[in-house]
Amino acid sequence: MAVNTRLKHKKQTEIISERLKQISPSGIRKFFDLLASMEGIISLGVGEPDYSTPWHICEPAVQSLEKGYTMYTSNLGIPELRQELARYLKDNYNLSYDPESELLITVGVSEGMDLAMRAILNPGDEVIMPDPCYVAYEPCALLAGGTVIKVPTYQQNGFEISAAEIEARLTDRTKAILVGYPANPTGAVMPRDKLRAIAELARRHQLIVISDEIYARLIYGVEHTCFASLPEMKESTILLGGFSKAYAMTGWRIGYAASSQELIAAMTKIHQYTMMCVPTMSQVAAIAALKEGESSVLEMVTEYDQRRKLIVKGLNEIGLPCFEPKGAFYAFPSIKSTGLSSEEFAEKLLLEEKVAAVPGSAFGQCGEGYIRCCYATSPNEIKEALTRMKRFVTKHTK
Amino acid sequence: MLKEILKILENDSRTTTRQIATMTGRSEAEVTKLLSQAEQDRVILKYKTVVNWDKVKEERQVSALIEVKVTPEPEAGFDSVAERIYHFPQVRTVYLLSGTYDLLLLVVGKTEKEVAEFVSQKLAHIEGVQGTVTHFMLKRYKEDGEILEGEEEVKRQPVIL
Numbered sequence: 142m143a144v145n146t147r148l149k150h151k152k153q154t155e156i157i158s159e160r161l162k163q164i165s166p167s168g169i170r171k172f173f174d175l176l177a178s179m180e181g182i183i184s185l186g187v188g189e190p191d192y193s194t195p196w197h198i199c200e201p202a203v204q205s206l207e208k209g210y211t212m213y214t215s216n217l218g219i220p221e222l223r224q225e226l227a228r229y230l231k232d233n234y235n236l237s238y239d240p241e242s243e244l245l246i247t248v249g250v251s252e253g254m255d256l257a258m259r260a261i262l263n264p265g266d267e268v269i270m271p272d273p274c275y276v277a278y279e280p281c282a283l284l285a286g287g288t289v290i291k292v293p294t295y296q297q298n299g300f301e302i303s304a305a306e307i308e309a310r311l312t313d314r315t316k317a318i319l320v321g322y323p324a325n326p327t328g329a330v331m332p333r334d335k336l337r338a339i340a341e342l343a344r345r346h347q348l349i350v351i352s353d354e355i356y357a358r359l360i361y362g363v364e365h366t367c368f369a370s371l372p373e374m375k376e377s378t379i380l381l382g383g384f385s386k387a388y389a390m391t392g393w394r395i396g397y398a399a400s401s402q403e404l405i406a407a408m409t410k411i412h413q414y415t416m417m418c419v420p421t422m423s424q425v426a427a428i429a430a431l432k433e434g435e436s437s438v439l440e441m442v443t444e445y446d447q448r449r450k451l452i453v454k455g456l457n458e459i460g461l462p463c464f465e466p467k468g469a470f471y472a473f474p475s476i477k478s479t480g481l482s483s484e485e486f487a488e489k490l491l492l493e494e495k496v497a498a499v500p501g502s503a504f505g506q507c508g509e510g511y512i513r514c515c516y517a518t519s520p521n522e523i524k525e526a527l528t529r530m531k532r533f534v535t536k537h538t539k
Numbered sequence: 540m541l542k543e544i545l546k547i548l549e550n551d552s553r554t555t556t557r558q559i560a561t562m563t564g565r566s567e568a569e570v571t572k573l574l575s576q577a578e579q580d581r582v583i584l585k586y587k588t589v590v591n592w593d594k595v596k597e598e599r600q601v602s603a604l605i606e607v608k609v610t611p612e613p614e615a616g617f618d619s620v621a622e623r624i625y626h627f628p629q630v631r632t633v634y635l636l637s638g639t640y641d642l643l644l645l646v647v648g649k650t651e652k653e654v655a656e657f658v659s660q661k662l663a664h665i666e667g668v669q670g671t672v673t674h675f676m677l678k679r680y681k682e683d684g685e686i687l688e689g690e691e692e693v694k695r696q697p698v699i700l
Contacts, residue, residue, distance in 0.1 A: 176697045182697055184695070184697040186697055187695055187696065187697065189695065191695065193694070443543065443546075447543075447547065447562035447563065448562070450561050450562055450563075450564055451558065451561050451562050454561050497697050520551070520554070520558070520562065521551070524558070
């Protein structure tokens with residue numbers, strides 16, 4: 142209010158920075174208002190686990206509060222956490238990061254992404270990323286002054302991004318390639334050889350690769366390839382990972398970045414001026430997650446896999462052809478048979494059948510004709526959602 | 540394989556064979572076969588429901604946990620005493636434990652008096668039973684992994700990006 146009074150002679154549009162004006166609000170923002178007034182909704186619209194954080198992870202954090210561990214930590218993160226993380230990355234991907242200089246604990250991958258973009262981009266530098274992709278990638282690049290170049294990906298290619306398609310879009314301003322597999326919103330996982338081709342391309346053209354691997358642990362029957370583990374890619378990859386999805390810790394807001402000493406130092410510079418450190422209790426919880434969270438990860442993955450099979454089969458049966466996602470917890474069925482746009486489909490589905498899903502168009506042009514259904518919800522809810530969607534599709538298919 | 544099916548059923552015993560087949564990526568016939576084998580082997584004993592009887596007005600129930608000290612028998616040890624005890628239908632659970640007493644029973648009745656009479660008139664007279672300590676249950680917080688009090692609060696936002 143005070144700002145408005147002081148600046149009342151100025152128009153609102155003059156107050157907001159030019160840079161921010163290039164960015165549109167998240168494509169599903171208007172759903173929030175619609176949903177707020179409705180009851181009995183089954184939501185496939187979330188992007189988070191339906192589990193609460195396992196108690197053996199919460200308990201040490203609660204205890205740390207009781208003991209008075211409520212102060213700042215080192216900018217990089219609690220040393221023990223970085224050591225555990227280094228061990229974890231070594232055990233899982235045979236990657237050796239120095240916990241003193243090559244790891245940074247961030248406020249989720251969200252902060253990590255922002256730091257990565259700001260650390261490497263000069264105005265006009267180009268970042269190549271797949272379409273569709275997670276909604277925050279493009280704004281992060283734009284806010285850092287970069288230019289976004291999208292590479293279309295399609296269902297018939299498993300929503301994989303190809304090295305050839307990337308190469309065709311390289312210019313002398315290309316600075317980085319952003320990959321995020323297992324992918325949100327499609328659930329696609331990239332096979333190792335195809336990632337390797339991208340790695341070779343990046344090496345040839347001296348590009349940085351930002352790899353968002355937040356869903357690394359949620360894969361079904363295939364193996365996850367950590368981009369940084371590809372030959373000679375450790376130094377030029379900014380690996381972003383986190384605790385939210387694997388350990389059901391979304392609200393704790395904690396993740397990490399792993400890269401070369403130079404890149405981590407650059408990212409830390411921004412982090413220390415804008416964030417100082419990740420909330421201390423979240424770091425304590427993350428230590429517990431790395432030390433003894435493995436069994437709960439495996440249990441959750443088994444259950445997600447069951448739900449994945451349930452929803453993919455169900456969607457195909459009701460006439461919404463669905464590519465088989467091998468990772469994350471999203472199904473991305475085509476809704477083209479209804480003739481509705483993905484936004485119309487999602488809105489009508491919510492109003493008529495009280496099922497919330499996210500229009501694919503929110504994730505880029507190539508997401509048009511699809512909806513994103515998160516299956517991190519109970520089998521009974523998935524069944525009920527499918528029943529309602531079947532009724533909806535029957536009604537709207539000509 | 541069987542373990543995965545058992546976990547699904549332990550969580551929701553009404554899951555259909557068809558759904559289990561989808562969830563585990565097996566055929567229905569295969570699941571049916573595994574289940575009947577498990578039933579035959581008494582791996583699956585029963586398909587039950589977790590009920591919060593406190594919410595059912597017409598059915599008042601009292602439960603008691605009863606510690607029982609037992610003189611073991613030369614051959615059968617504790618087993619024959621346990622068997623004499625578990626035949627009573629009001630005895631829902633019988634465990635042999637390490638520690639200061641031997642058997643722990645869960646006994647259910649309509650009133651405290653009914654449970655007390657069972658202890659004094661039946662249990663205490665069973666051969667081998669040296670002594671009993673009865674603890675009436677005042678409140679159940681959690682039963683079979685389910686928290687009984689309060690509505691399950693929805694903590695997730697319906698849409699997040």
